[in-house]
Amino acid sequence: MRVLSGIQPTRRFHWGNYFGAIRQYIELQDGSEDAFYFIANLHALTTVRDPAQLREWTLDAAIDLLALGLDPDRATLFLQSDVPEVSELCWILLSGTPMGLLERCCAYKDKKAKGITADAGLFTYPVLMAADILAYDSDTVPVGEDQVQHIEVCRDLAASFNHHFGEVFVLPKAKLLDTSAKVPGTDGEKMSKSYGNTLELFEEPGPLKKQIMRITTDSRPMEEPKDPDTDHLFQLYSLFASDADRESMAATYRRGGFGYGEVKKALAEAAVDYFAAARQRRTDLAAHPRRVCEILSAGAIKARKKAAEVLRRAQKACGVRL
Ligand code: ADP
Ligand code: TRP
Numbered sequence: 057m058r059v060l061s062g063i064q065p066t067r068r069f070h071w072g073n074y075f076g077a078i079r080q081y082i083e084l085q086d087g088s089e090d091a092f093y094f095i096a097n098l099h100a101l102t103t104v105r106d107p108a109q110l111r112e113w114t115l116d117a118a119i120d121l122l123a124l125g126l127d128p129d130r131a132t133l134f135l136q137s138d139v140p141e142v143s144e145l146c147w148i149l150l151s152g153t154p155m156g157l158l159e160r161c162c163a164y165k166d167k168k169a170k171g172i173t174a175d176a177g178l179f180t181y182p183v184l185m186a187a188d189i190l191a192y193d194s195d196t197v198p199v200g201e202d203q204v205q206h207i208e209v210c211r212d213l214a215a216s217f218n219h220h221f222g223e224v225f226v227l228p229k230a231k232l233l234d235t236s237a238k239v240p241g242t243d244g245e246k247m248s249k250s251y252g253n254t255l256e257l258f259e260e261p262g263p264l265k266k267q268i269m270r271i272t273t274d275s276r277p278m279e280e281p282k283d284p285d286t287d288h289l290f291q292l293y294s295l296f297a298s299d300a301d302r303e304s305m306a307a308t309y310r311r312g313g314f315g316y317g318e319v320k321k322a323l324a325e326a327a328v329d330y331f332a333a334a335r336q337r338r339t340d341l342a343a344h345p346r347r348v349c350e351i352l353s354a355g356a357i358k359a360r361k362k363a364a365e366v367l368r369r370a371q372k373a374c375g376v377r378l
Pocket of ligand 2: 062189198
C-alpha cells in the first residue's frame with residue numbers, strides 16, 4: 057500500500073499546517089504503508105515568482121519536515137521537480153482532460169471570481185496533481201478538505217484513461233486528515249497564511265512570545281467565569297498542554313479571577329517546550345544543507361524508479377512508445 061502526499065513550499069509552516077497536516081503525515085510513516093512525501097515546488101511556481109524565495113522555502117520545507125520527525129529510513133522524501141516523469145505524465149493526462157472539469161475546480165474558480173487573472177499553470181494544476189498521484193501507483197492520499205475535489209479529478213482522469221487505453225492506473229482514495237480541531241490564528245479566525253494571523257512553527261522564542269502576547273482577547277472583567285471551550289486562546293493552549301495541565305487551565309477559566317496575560321504566558325512556554333527538540337534538530341540540519349540535499353536526492357532516485365515504470369506503462373498504452 058502506497059501512501060503519498062505533497063506539500064507546497066509557499067511560506068514557512070505555521071501551527072495550523074503542523075497540527076492539521078504535517079503531524080498526521082509523519083504519523084503515517086509508521087503504518088505498514090510505503091510512504092512517499094514530496095515538496096510540491098512545481099505547484100508553488102504558480103504563486104511564488106521569486107526564484108531565491110522559492111529555493112529558500114523549498115529547502116526550509118525539507119528541513120522542517122525532517123526536523124519534525126519525517127524519517128528518511130521510513131518514508132521517501134523528495135522534490136516534485138526531481139521527478140521529470142511526472143511532468144511527462146501530466147502532458148499525457150492533459151490530452152483528454154475536459155476543459156469543463158478544470159473550470160469547475162475551486163482554486164481556479166475562486167481566483168477567477170475575485171477577478172485575478174489565472175495562468176494556465178493554475179488552470180491545469182489539478183492535472184499535475186493527478187500525475188503526482190498516479191505516477192507512484194498511490195493507493196491513499198492524505199489531504200485536507202480543500203484538496204478532496206482534486207483527488208476526485210484524479211480518479212476521473214485515471215478511470216477515463218483506463219477505460220480508453222486499458223488498466224494502467226491505480227485509482228487512489230483520499231484520506232481526509234483530521235481537521236476537527238481547526239487551529240485558530242492570533243485573531244481567533246482559522247489560522248491561515250492568507251489571513252496574516254499565523255504563528256510559525258520555528259519562530260524564535262523571543263518574537264514568538266511577543267506575537268502570542270498580541271493574540272486578541274475579549275474585554276470581560278478578570279473575575280468573570282469563562283467557558284474554555286469557546287475561547288481561541290484556550291484552544292491554542294490545548295494543542296501543547298498535557299491532559300492534566302489542560303484540565304487545570306479549564307478549571308481556572310470556569311472559576312474566573314485570572315488574566316488572559318497569564319494564559320498567554322503559559323501558552324508561550326508550552327509551545328516553546330513542545331517544539332524544543334525539533335528546533336534543535338532543525339538547527340543541526342540547517343547547518344548541513346548538503347546532508348538535506350542528499351536525503352532529497354536519494355528520495356528522488358527511489359521515486360523516479362517507480363514513476364518511470366508507471367510512465368512507461370502509460371506511454372505504451374496510449375501509443376507514444378513503440
Ligand atoms: P494556509 O491556509 O495557511 O494557506 P495551506 O492551505 O497551505 O495553509 O494548508 C496546508 C495544509 O495545512 C492543509 O492540509 C490544511 O488542511 C492544513 N491547515 C492549514 N491551516 C490549518 C488550520 N488553521 N487548522 C488545521 N489545519 C490547517
Ligand atoms: N495541491 C496540494 C496542496 O496545495 C499539494 C499537492 C500537490 C498534493 N500534489 C499533490 C497533495 C499530490 C497530495 C497529492 O496542498
